Amino acid sequence: MAATNKLAGIVSRINQLPEFARPKALSLFFGKAVPFTGTTGIRIEALDQERCVISLKNKRRVQNHIKGVHAVASLLLAESATGFLVGLNVPDDKVPVIKTAHAEYTRRAKGDMKVEAYLSAEQRERMLTEEKGETSVPVTIHDSEGQQPIEIEMIWAWTPKRR
Template sequence: MMAATKKKRSFVALVSQFANLKRAFPRHSCMRKQFYPDDIRNCFRRLRSKTGPTMGANKLAGLVAKINQSGLPTSVREGALTLAFNSQVKMAGLAGIHIESLSESQSVLTLKNRFRVQNHIGSVHACGMALLAESASGVVFGMNVKDTHLPLLKSMSINYVKRAQGDLRAVATLTPTQREALERDDKGNVVVDVVLTDAKGERPVEVQMTWAWTPKRPKAP
């Protein structure tokens, strides 16, 4: 009797684990309703389709400027910014990275400590932290790279100094001098400052992201 009960409990636990995995890894599409409500998706489509002079260094900066100046509620504006990024960077969308704010000088991104990104001790996985830092630095860097050039991650250095507690927040900043170099020089690289904190305000990792820019190669005839 006890053996049968034990088997039943094991089966129930296995089914429960499978259900959690299905919820954690849904079929991903950046335009699916389960990721973005209709108002956010429609807002994004409407702003993207608007014509007019480009505002900012490139098309991304122009779209972000339209979203920031739209006068929409904060939640819708953040959702549109997140969709603009995650529709291009699929891994960020799958992990659930969210953009709180974005400009040509600073980005603020968050990552919730959910099942799909957790490690074996229940905190955000090391790769999840790296993805958040890379995304925060990359998107603010990309806001300043001309459409004729290509942004590339040159190197990534991460020191894991303590266990992360709860949700994560990353703030990446470009200095005026760095932005001037991106505008002036045909190619080069900069170290983008990233501060990553957890729910307690602690810094579980020390991050250094070096991004480079170079002219795009002409397409073969």
């Protein structure tokens, strides 16, 4: 029997909507499924099994004391983008868990933030075929000036669900 992933089926149906409607539908869906992401105002710009792009406006509710996007909010962006990808690729009989989040803040972030995360075909195949494992999910964060104020590494693991 082929591995199933209900989340991938839902996202696939959302991705059949007209392009202008996809970000709102994806953001609403994940905001309900993962309430904290909805609270912060994360917007899912694009999501499929290979790539996730999300953004966050630099609004008061996510700012730090110097009016930039708070450090923890930027970590939430990276964790969300990588987690959504892993969640789309891990079969329903396994559970994805964040194992390591390493962030190095290299410069002050300016304005809105945009995050892109990717999975290779090899990573996706491992998630489908290996009972348990882990992988580093590539992710980049850019601010409104196109700079990368944070270097982030996110390592995700997957294990069989407890019965």
